[in-house]
Amino acid sequence: QKEVEQxxxxxxxxxxxxxxxxCTYSDRxxxxxxxxxxxxxxxxxxxxxxxxxxxxxxxxxTAQLNKASQYVSLLIRDSQPSDSATYLxxxxxxxxxxxxxxxxxRLFVKA
Amino acid sequence: xxxxxxxxxxxxxxxxxxxxLRCKPISGHNSLFWYRQTMMRGLELLIYFNNNVPIDDSGxxxxxxxxxxxxxxxxxxxxxxxxPRDSAVYFCASSLQGWNQPQHFGDGTRLSIL
Numbered sequence: 001q002k003e004v005e006q007x008x009x010x011x012x013x014x015x016x017x018x019x020x021x022x023c024t025y026s027d028r029x030x031x032x033x034x035x036x037x038x039x040x041x042x043x044x045x046x047x048x049x050x051x052x053x054x055x056x057x058x059x060x061x062t063a064q065l066n067k068a069s070q071y072v073s074l075l076i077r078d079s080q081p082s083d084s085a086t087y088l089x090x091x092x093x094x095x096x097x098x099x100x101x102x103x104x105x106r107l108f109v110k111a
Numbered sequence: 112x113x114x115x116x117x118x119x120x121x122x123x124x125x126x127x128x129x130x131x132l133r134c135k136p137i138s139g140h141n142s143l144f145w146y147r148q149t150m151m152r153g154l155e156l157l158i159y160f161n162n163n164v165p166i167d168d169s170g171x172x173x174x175x176x177x178x179x180x181x182x183x184x185x186x187x188x189x190x191x192x193x194x195p196r197d198s199a200v201y202f203c204a205s206s207l208q209g210w211n212q213p214q215h216f217g218d219g220t221r222l223s224i225l
Contacts, residue, residue: 032211043202043216044154051211088154092210097142097161099214103153 003027004102006089012108019076021105023089026070030091030100033065033072038086038104048074079109113137115217117203123223129191132220135184136205144214145178145188146202154202160186161208193224 004025013019021035032051036044050056050063050072062075072091076083086104116135124130136143144159158168160180168178175194180186190197200221204214 032213034213043219046213046215049211049213090214092212097159097166097206097208098156099144101154101156 003100004089004091006087006102006105008103009106010108011105012110013079015079015081015109015111017079017109019079019083019107019109021074021076021087021089021107023072023074023102024070025072025089025091025100027091027093027100028067028070029093030070032092033063034090034092034099035061035063035074036088036090036101038088040085044088076107079107081109081111083107084109115203115205115215117201117217117220119220120218121221121223123225124193125225126194127192128224129189130193130197130222130224132188132201132203132222134186134188134203134217136186136203137215138184139207140205140215141183141208142206142212142214143180143186144204144206145186146204146216147199148202148219149199157188195224198222198224 035048038044048063050065056063060077064073086106088104089102092099118133145157148154157170158178163180178188200219202219204216206212206214
């Protein structure tokens with residue numbers, strides 16, 4: 001079983017819609033959760049981090065965490081074509097330095 | 112502030128040659144990570160250092176791969192001898208120590224072994 005699982009997509013949404021990206025993780029001691037955006041040919045770029053259950057909003061982005069269900073999601077409101085990228089979910093436990101990355105979900109926002 | 116700096120950005124070399132990739136972490140960051148990314152395998156952690164000490168190198172694929180961090184501002188990943196299957200994008204990332212600290216990635220080195 002993969003430690004961090006994401007639907008590979010592609011997820012296609014029309015411009016202006018809400019894009020919902022989901023991630024599940026297997027390690028219950030995970031304490032930090034990160035979302036990275038990676039454009040084709042570029043490096044991963046941190047866009048959100050979340051540590052507590054509930055929602056965290058930053059502009060058009062909302063991260064949601066449910067530790068009981070071992071589930072973290074990223075909502076992108078008012079999606080734009082420039083949001084088209086691969087989104088990587090990552091987790092980190094308290095006991096070590098290692099960050100575990102999912103395989104990523106490809107998002108296409110159609111103009 | 113300068114981010115993670117990697118060099119070279121692109122490397123094309125022939126099979127059997129030695130390849131050295133370089134990384135300068137963000138100043139003040141004491142954790143450093145080397146990753147490899149391919150379409151087939153995604154982002155793979157090769158090795159990571161904390162305070163210049165290798166903590167876990169279980170992701171290093173073979174003895175042909177080696178990594179060093181002689182000081183807090185410099186790390187190298189070496190492949191000797193290189194093989195075509197080593198072709199990938201190699202990323203270096205750094206972070207502050209701590210469970211809640213995210214990693215910040217360099218621009219990567221696109222390596223092609225002919």
